[in-house]
Amino acid sequence: MIKDFFVNVVKGAAEAACSNKKLGAAEKISANFVCETPKNPEFGDYSVNVSSLARDAKMAPPMIANAIVEFIKPENYSINVVAGFINFKLEEGFLKKVVEEILEKREEYGKMNLGKGKKVNIEYVSANPTGPFHIGHGRWAALGSSLAEVLKFTGYDVYQEFYINDAGNQINKLAMSLELRVKELKGETVEWPEDAYKGDYLIDCAKRYIEAGEKEAYGEFAKKDMLRLQKELLEKFETNFDCFFSETTLYKNNEVEKCVKALETAGKLYEKDGALWFRTTDYTDDQDRVLRKKDGSNTYLTADIAYHKNKFDRGFEHLINIWGADHHGYIPRMKASIDALGYDSNNLEVLLGQLVNIIQNGEAVRMGKRKKMVTLDELVDEVGVDATRFWMLMRSIDTTLDFDVDLAKQKNDQNPVFYVQYAHARCCSILRKASEDRLDTETGEKLPPFIQKEELDEILNSAKVSNLFDKDDEKSYEATRKLILRLEEFKTTVEGASRMRAPYLLCKYASNLAYDFHHFYNFTRVLSDDKELTKGRLALVASVKNVLSGVFRLLKISAPEKM
RNA sequence: GUCCGCGUAGUUCAGCAGGAUAGAACGUCACCCUCCUAAGGUGAAUGUCGGAGGUUCGAAUCCUCUCGCGGAUACCA
Numbered sequence: 131m132i133k134d135f136f137v138n139v140v141k142g143a144a145e146a147a148c149s150n151k152k153l154g155a156a157e158k159i160s161a162n163f164v165c166e167t168p169k170n171p172e173f174g175d176y177s178v179n180v181s182s183l184a185r186d187a188k189m190a191p192p193m194i195a196n197a198i199v200e201f202i203k204p205e206n207y208s209i210n211v212v213a214g215f216i217n218f219k220l221e222e223g224f225l226k227k228v229v230e231e232i233l234e235k236r237e238e239y240g241k242m243n244l245g246k247g248k249k250v251n252i253e254y255v256s257a258n259p260t261g262p263f264h265i266g267h268g269r270w271a272a273l274g275s276s277l278a279e280v281l282k283f284t285g286y287d288v289y290q291e292f293y294i295n296d297a298g299n300q301i302n303k304l305a306m307s308l309e310l311r312v313k314e315l316k317g318e319t320v321e322w323p324e325d326a327y328k329g330d331y332l333i334d335c336a337k338r339y340i341e342a343g344e345k346e347a348y349g350e351f352a353k354k355d356m357l358r359l360q361k362e363l364l365e366k367f368e369t370n371f372d373c374f375f376s377e378t379t380l381y382k383n384n385e386v387e388k389c390v391k392a393l394e395t396a397g398k399l400y401e402k403d404g405a406l407w408f409r410t411t412d413y414t415d416d417q418d419r420v421l422r423k424k425d426g427s428n429t430y431l432t433a434d435i436a437y438h439k440n441k442f443d444r445g446f447e448h449l450i451n452i453w454g455a456d457h458h459g460y461i462p463r464m465k466a467s468i469d470a471l472g473y474d475s476n477n478l479e480v481l482l483g484q485l486v487n488i489i490q491n492g493e494a495v496r497m498g499k500r501k502k503m504v505t506l507d508e509l510v511d512e513v514g515v516d517a518t519r520f521w522m523l524m525r526s527i528d529t530t531l532d533f534d535v536d537l538a539k540q541k542n543d544q545n546p547v548f549y550v551q552y553a554h555a556r557c558c559s560i561l562r563k564a565s566e567d568r569l570d571t572e573t574g575e576k577l578p579p580f581i582q583k584e585e586l587d588e589i590l591n592s593a594k595v596s597n598l599f600d601k602d603d604e605k606s607y608e609a610t611r612k613l614i615l616r617l618e619e620f621k622t623t624v625e626g627a628s629r630m631r632a633p634y635l636l637c638k639y640a641s642n643l644a645y646d647f648h649h650f651y652n653f654t655r656v657l658s659d660d661k662e663l664t665k666g667r668l669a670l671v672a673s674v675k676n677v678l679s680g681v682f683r684l685l686k687i688s689a690p691e692k693m
Numbered sequence: 694g695u696c697c698g699c700g701u702a703g704u705u706c707a708g709c710a711g712g713a714u715a716g717a718a719c720g721u722c723a724c725c726c727u728c729c730u731a732a733g734g735u736g737a738a739u740g741u742c743g744g745a746g747g748u749u750c751g752a753a754u755c756c757u758c759u760c761g762c763g764g765a766u767a768c769c770a
Contacts, residue, residue: 164710166712168713169713169714169715169716170713170714173713177713179712179713181712181750181751182712184750191750212713213712213713214712214713215712215713258770260770295770298769298770299769299770300769300770403768404768405768406768407768416695416696416766417766419767419768420767420768421768422768423768424768425768427768429767429768429769429770430769430770431770434770454764455697455698455763455764455765456764456765457765458696458697458698458764458765458766459696459697459765459766460765482697482698484698484699484763484764485763485764524706525705525706525707526706526707528698528699529698529699529706530698530699530762530763530764532705532706534705537705537719541732542732544718544719544720545732546718546719548732549718549732549733551732552730552732552733553733555730555732556729556730556732556733559729559730560729560730561729562729563729563730564729568729571727571728572727580729634707635707638706638707638717641717641718642717645717645718648733648734649733649734649735651729651730651733651734652725652733652734652735653734653735655728655729656729657728657729658729671729692730693730693732
């Protein structure tokens with residue numbers, strides 16, 4: 131990466147300056163340099179701040195910078211020093227190489243090996259099979275599926291998993307609710323208890339139950355039916371799991387009991403008030419937790435402990451769980467169980483996401499359990515998969531997401547996803563037009579294409595870029611530079627998104643790249659009678675298209691050729 | 694009470710391993726199509742970075758306190 135390159139340039143020069151006794155009292159370079167992009171572009175494209183050497187050298191930062199610069203021989207870039215900053219500005223040769231690299235690597239551009247093949251299990255959504263997903267589930271689905279792509283792209287061996295909570299009391303309630311709906315359909319009058327699932331979706335389920343001949347137990351049928359609907363929606367939402375892991379299998383395989391025994395052997399359990407307790411306060415929890423209730427049934431935690439053990443035993447080195455912020459109190463007991471069973475809880479990483487607010491008609495609809503539930507299905511039908519995914523992804527998970535349904539539905543520049551996809555379509559359009567026959571607007575005569583299809587393919591395949599700058603046109607020149615620098619930033623963005631588990635950085639990047647491209651487009655004619663410039667600029671447009679579709683692939687949204 | 698997240702432009706949010714005049718989008722106002730998608734672009738206005746202390750050559754960023762908003766504090770899942 132270019133930033134690393136300049137860090138090394140400065141580091142090397144600083145060491146040279148130091149051994150030549152040009153850095154005052156400094157005896158060696160221990161500081162870690164960071165390369166960043168200056169806020170003010172007049173300073174340059176990249177800058178390294180050397181002020182941190184001031185303490186060792188006992189020199190003023192500007193003097194240090196000047197001393198270091200003496201030992202740099204710039205190639206394809208220029209240097210200027212302002213205060214304690216060494217600023218670098220790239221020249222054309224350097225920028226051309228960026229475009230060439232993109233054309234050469236294509237879909238591999240930006241790929242890196244941070245993970246070194248580490249086996250990561252990422253578990254998300256994991257809803258109860260008792261009804262349709264609500265909007266909050268959409269956030270975790272979008273986040274998990276996109277993060278999985280990012281992690282794969284950065285060298286992790288990723289396995290995506292959905293935990294089906296199909297063993298607890300809620301399944302009895304589901305069975306009971308379905309039974310009541312079936313009776314209702316047959317004309318019986320029924321009494322609805324407070325805790326029944328009264329959603330309309332069970333009416334349809336009841337119809338299917340009757341159609342299927344009423345052979346199965348209510349609970350089994352409803353579970354399967356709900357899970358089927360959930361899976362269909364996930365697939366539509368570009369969220370593809372490698373595994374749907376059923377909680378009941380943990381009981382069937384006796385894994386839950388084995389876990390409890392293991393914890394008992396470890397001396398972490400005790401009985402009190404007729405219940406079996408796990409002493410999680412031996413770790414970081416603030417109170418002990420019940421594993422087996424007074425009535426003899428297990429808590430949710432008990433099976434979950436077995437589940438996490440199961441994941442480690444399947445060979446995953448690192449577990450990532452995506453949970454809603456309302457589960458944050460659950461983390462200490464989960465980590466306690468992992469440590470108590472002899473695994474390392476540092477290998478469990480929990481990503482807590484804040485909840486989603488729905489804004490409709492300018493009004494917030496809080497997503498409470500008792501309020502009217504807006505389902506993910508309804509939302510996707512209304513605004514589309516791409517817009518829903520992008521919207522769910524574009525904010526840091528640390529902040530409560532305001533999902534403005536009306537705005538996400540709009541097909542104009544107010545809607546960031548359309549803005550970004552439009553840039554891609556525009557690239558495609560230019561590349562198409564380049565080799566099409568054209569008409570002279572004045573005479574109506576047919577003119578040959580700007581470039582032959584074979585020539586265009588040749589440019590893209592050889593990854594050799596001719597000149598793409600017009601130095602006489604200052605606005606176009608600057609826009610071109612800016613665009614190429616942005617393309618290079620893709621690598622840094624991917625790295626950040628992976629390290630910080632933050633796909634929203636990619637949304638932001640996509641917006642910035644689209645913006646820079648539209649700006650470039652406005653000041654630069656790509657297709658012109660200057661053959662060399664046309665070729666160079668087509669290469670640039672192709673590389674923009676390539677990087678945009680690369681971002682979309684990580685976000686799992688579509689890259690339209692036409693809009 | 695304790696724990697977690699958030700308080701930055703009219704609005705939604707970036708920036709928070711401290712660094713050069715605090716950014717973007719939307720909204721507002723004024724402009725730009727004979728020619729590759731105007732679903733686009735250019736320009737203008739807009740801020741006591743919730744408040745108070747502290748650390749530092751330097752704080753939106755780190756520490757302490759404080760105020761406000763949301764969430765969690767189950768023998769529910």
